[in-house]
């Protein structure tokens with residue numbers, strides 16, 4: 001009896017946490033909890049759609065790895081993040097320590113390499129470091145001017161099998177709205193079928209994990 005009650009309460013709390021989570025058919029719009037603790041790039045929500053959100057990022061600065069050829073998103077992200085983690089720990093030209101930020105981005109692009117896909121992992125440079133981000137071997141600074149992103153949120157630890165599924169779901173929800181054309185046109189200059197996975201949590205956080213798929217585009 002006691003065990004049954006216990007199980008029931010676990011199930012009920014699971015259900016309530018699931019229903020609190022905005023899923024595919026609802027609006028998204030969780031501000032990742034991580035961003036109340038560490039610095040994240042600011043953005044404005046231009047449109048809250050069904051299962052997606054359109055954001056505008058004003059200028060931002062990122063430090064990025066070289067393209068990593070790998071068959072696994074998870075493995076590529078881990079090896080890219082390790083380089084970036086050493087960088088913020090002081091493995092850079094100024095031996096400067098840099099505060100942790102979020103999200104960590106992994107850009108997924110088609111490639112001519114052995115796995116037909118390559119990954120670039122990026123770290124958001126805190127505002128205090130943007131005037132003079134320390135250089136480091138093998139890493140590149142990227143300065144973004146204003147960019148728009150169609151965004152879908154999902155939770156949990158990201159698995160390789162999530163990526164295609166979540167990107168397709170974002171694409172479907174855009175097609176079901178008036179945004180698909182705008183996003184497609186806005187991507188004309190960048191390689192198509194490129195998208196970004198944004199992760200906001202450390203591997204040691206088990207709850208309230210926020211991940212996002214971003215499709216970046218330009219808009220007049």
Ligand SMILES: *[C@@H]1O[C@H](CO)[C@@H](O)[C@H](O)[C@H]1NC(C)=O
Pocket residue numbers: 042043044058
């Ligand atoms: C982005 O720029 C616009 C136009 O200058 C401004 O109104 C907005 O507050 C800025 N947003 C953020 C998050 O800084």
